[in-house]
Amino acid sequence: MNSEQAAPRTDPTAPHRDRVGAVLALKPLVFAKSRVDTVPAPLRRRLAWSMALDTLASLAAVVDHVVVVSDQPSLQTTLNRYGLQLQVLAESRRAGLNPALQHGAVELQRQGYRRVVACVGDLPALRPSSLRLILAASTAPRSFVADASGIGTTMVIANGGDLDPRFQGRSAAAHHSSGALSLTDELIGTPVPDARRDVDTEVDLSAACALGLGRYSSSLVDPATGLLARYTTITVALDRGDDGWIVISSSGHRMSMAGTALTESLRVLHPGQRLHAVLAGGQVLSAWL
Numbered sequence: 001m002n003s004e005q006a007a008p009r010t011d012p013t014a015p016h017r018d019r020v021g022a023v024l025a026l027k028p029l030v031f032a033k034s035r036v037d038t039v040p041a042p043l044r045r046r047l048a049w050s051m052a053l054d055t056l057a058s059l060a061a062v063v064d065h066v067v068v069v070s071d072q073p074s075l076q077t078t079l080n081r082y083g084l085q086l087q088v089l090a091e092s093r094r095a096g097l098n099p100a101l102q103h104g105a106v107e108l109q110r111q112g113y114r115r116v117v118a119c120v121g122d123l124p125a126l127r128p129s130s131l132r133l134i135l136a137a138s139t140a141p142r143s144f145v146a147d148a149s150g151i152g153t154t155m156v157i158a159n160g161g162d163l164d165p166r167f168q169g170r171s172a173a174a175h176h177s178s179g180a181l182s183l184t185d186e187l188i189g190t191p192v193p194d195a196r197r198d199v200d201t202e203v204d205l206s207a208a209c210a211l212g213l214g215r216y217s218s219s220l221v222d223p224a225t226g227l228l229a230r231y232t233t234i235t236v237a238l239d240r241g242d243d244g245w246i247v248i249s250s251s252g253h254r255m256s257m258a259g260t261a262l263t264e265s266l267r268v269l270h271p272g273q274r275l276h277a278v279l280a281g282g283q284v285l286s287a288w289l
């Protein structure tokens with residue numbers, strides 16, 4: 001696990017113009033990580049959420065203010081529950097990643113944060129120390145961090161001017177040709193593989209695991225393989241309840257599955273002591289055994 005401690009933020013007494021804001025955009029989890037197609041949808045959603053939390057935790061450890069752009073009002077309460085003091089900024093319609101990031105950047109600049117870093121939400125290995133080095137190197141009016149493949153982008157940083165994000169597709173080339181400076185390892189002064197390791201597939205996740213995952217994502221991964229902990233089948237007894245099924249685990253725990261059509265066997269994942277059962281149809285059962 002990435003064990004880096006949260007370091008103090010930038011000096012809160014510094015003039016406002018020198019303070020840094022970060023923006024991250026999140027679409028509803030139900031649409032997230034469609035390229036991680038090797039696992040059932042509920043686990044895919046948990047992965048997307050965990051990676052976003054790890055990315056946000058690292059951003060919040062370094063910058064002065066973090067804005068998350070989303071069309072889901074409930075996100076603010078959910079993030080507060082994780083102890084993350086972030087501002088969720090509503091988007092009037094889901095127009096895509098770049099308009100969402102631009103919306104957040106304009107709001108941060110309106111609030112007086114001259115320096116803005118826009119970040120993708122799937123950097124589960126991102127370390128605060130790497131982000132600090134990147135920010136220190138980003139003295140150009142506009143700069144970007146290319147991803148591990150060199151094709152995509154993980155961050156764009158604006159110093160006072162327009163952020164003009166051009167994420168998605170061959171975004172490193174798009175940022176370069178729009179005049180942004182590529183923050184190479186040479187410019188940063190050291191390799192920052194954690195800041196370049198975005199995760200679109202399970203293979204990417206395995207690479208991120210080797211770099212050290214944040215606490216949320218690491219709880220989903222089998223450290224031996226770096227892949228998502230696989231489902232195993234357990235034996236349970238099934239009883240017909242009044243309005244559905246009752247599942248009885250080997251330890252005698254009874255779980256009511258009202259209204260669920262149990263047409264397939266249970267598949268069960270054990271992160272720690274908690275049992276997660278994904279039923280046919282995608283419904284998730286989560287309980288202590």
Ligand SMILES: Nc1nc2c(ncn2[C@@H]2O[C@H](COP(=O)(O)OP(=O)(O)OP(=O)(O)O)[C@@H](O)[C@H]2O)c(=O)[nH]1
Nearest residue numbers: 025026027032033034035069094095096097100121
């Ligand atoms: N707020 C907001 N965020 C978006 C929107 N579109 C994409 N995002 C976010 O932008 C980031 C990259 O989005 P995508 O590449 O489309 O999706 P992904 O979940 O990374 O993966 P795939 O489904 O495999 O493409 C993710 O953090 C998304 O949540 C949008 O319209 N609004």
Ligand SMILES: C[C@H](OP(=O)(O)O)C(=O)O
Nearest residue numbers: 152153167168169171200
């Ligand atoms: C955001 C995008 O990343 P992807 O989701 O394609 O990895 C990019 O690299 O610009």
